[in-house]
Structure formats: structure tokens, C-alpha cells
Amino acid sequence: MAETKTLQEILLTLGEKPLNVNVSLPGIKGENGQDGRNGADGLSAYDIAQLNGFTGTQQEWLESLKAGAVADEARTMLLNGNVWCKSNSIADVLAAVISNLGKAFPRTEFKPLTVPTVLQGQRVITVEGEPHYFVKVGGMETQFEIGDNGTGSISIEPLGVDDVHLTYHNFIGEKVGETVISGGHEDTRTPDESYEENGVKYALFGRKLEINVVNFNGDYEHNFILLGKWPKDSIDSVMIKASRPTTLYTGAFNGRRYTFKDVVGSGIGNIPVLVDNPKNVTFINNDAYSQPVKIGNIEYGTANVKFETSRIEWSDSEHKYVNTGSSIDHL
Incomplete structure (x- = not known):
């Protein structure tokens, strides 16, 4: 082995197949090997980006690399699959994927909402x-x-x-x-009749109708009905209550009963409508009502207000409800 050169080729035979093994012997210099043939040029990173949908110039592609790679579609897919992903960066997407390895996708389980006991006045x-x-x-x-x-x-x-x-x-x-x-109990009175519609709670005490509108959940198709299920001859006055800002949809929709008409289709006439906190109640209206409504609050009384624009709200300076929206016509 003394004459062996630095790059020594040893031929080992395994069965009928020869196996060429190159070994390096320290301290001994061998001859240069034969150059191989030149291979074909591969695709550049920019070429690969184009094949995958990138449509910008090479300079724009370089600028996009500086800004950081993103994966919008992957993040959207993760979020739709109920897997949290902080952003569309590659790092955040990979972190989200890794966090869900071995788990079902889309993910179906989630922690339910838990709300503690809330005290009166707590905000x-x-x-x-x-x-x-x-x-x-x-x-x-x-x-x-x-x-x-x-x-x-x-x-x-x-x-x-x-x-x-x-x-x-x-x-x-x-x-x-x-x-x-759950809120507290306002009082221990028992109404003669009561019911709920579109989140509005109606309670009739004798001939006085009290309406709690704070949880109104209707719209133009399920608009607010002032007198509820009663005819106007059963009611002397109406009190609307709202402890926080509330928007009521008034008017009519596709034959729906109009807000200011009773169950038999008669207008409410001169029944006074008081609002306990008028700043909290705004009316969004979609149909001009030809007759004025006597509406206001306890402190300043009622005023004749025509519901003839798209928005009616309380004016502190005028101490009454005023039209502040755009003009509308009968539908």
C-alpha cells in the first residue's frame, strides 16, 4: 500500500456487482481526477415563483422578499378550520400548523364562554x-x-x-x-297582561302600557309595534323604557302592520307616548306617517312629531323628538 496515491480507488466485489469506494489516505498526494460533463442549468428561485403564480417583475419579487413572505390563503384555511393563526407570515402559519399536528382538522372543539356572577351597577x-x-x-x-x-x-x-x-x-x-x-327586578308588580315580541317586553297595567325596548332585535321586516297586541281603545298611555342606547325600526315592510297602528289597523290617535330616557331611544324609519305622534318625556311632556324622515331622535336643545334623517315617501 506504500505506492497508493492520495485518492485511491478500491474495487470491492459484492456478488457480481462491483462497488467503487473512494478513500483518502492522509499525507499522500494523488493525481487530479477527470472532470465530469456540465449539467443543465436549473430553475432560478424567481422562475419557481412565477410557476407558482407570481406575476410581478424580478425586482418586484426581490422587494417582496424584503417585506417578508406571506401565506394569506393558508392563514384563511387555518382560521376557517378553527385553528388560530396570528398573522399571514410564513413563521406564524408554520407555528399554527405545528401546534395542530396530530389533531383533527378542521378542529371542532373550543372552550365555551364562561361569565361570572355580575353585580348590580357593575360595568x-x-x-x-x-x-x-x-x-x-x-x-x-x-x-x-x-x-x-x-x-x-x-x-x-x-x-x-x-x-x-x-x-x-x-x-x-x-x-x-x-x-x-340577568338584570335586577324593577318591582314586584304583576301586569294584567304581558307578552314579548322581537325582544320587546310589553306589560299592561290597567290601561297603562309599559314597554321595555332595550333588547329589541327586530328590523324593517320585523319592525317595532307600539301598542303590541292591543287595540287603542284598551290603552290610555304608553311608557317606553330603555336603560341604554337602543334603536327601534319603525314603519312598515311588505304588508307588515305599521308601527303606529293598533292590532285592528287604526291609528293610535292622541295616545301620549312617554320615553323614560329619550336620549337612549332613536327611531330609524322607512315610511312617512301622515299623522303626528304625541311623544316626549315626563319632564317636558309630549309634542306632536311627524315621523316623515329616515331618522327621529331626541334634541336636548329643543326638548323634543325631531326629524334628523332624509326625506322618505310612502312605500
């Missing part, structure tokens, strides 16, 4: 649920997200006599649950 509530799901409070547009640790804080109007409705939503906004925070 900030700590809830528990699925991280990054969110909670909405009835009558409010704000979304309250649950944090990484599974807890979150929601804000409500100070809890009073009215129930507070919460809805629970997943990453893409789908409602997956709901719960009610």
Missing part, C-alpha cells in the same frame, strides 16, 4: 373562553377579544334592571354561543 366583567374568540354585547358594535390566556374583559352599561345579551364568536366571526346576564 366591567372578566370572562373566560377560547383564546382569540370574541364577545359582542347586545346593542353595541364593539368586539371584546379573549386573550392568549383564555380570559378577557368586556364593558357594559352599569347593570340595572335589564338583561344584557352576549354573543360568542369564533375567529371568522361566526356565532357559536350566547348567554344572558
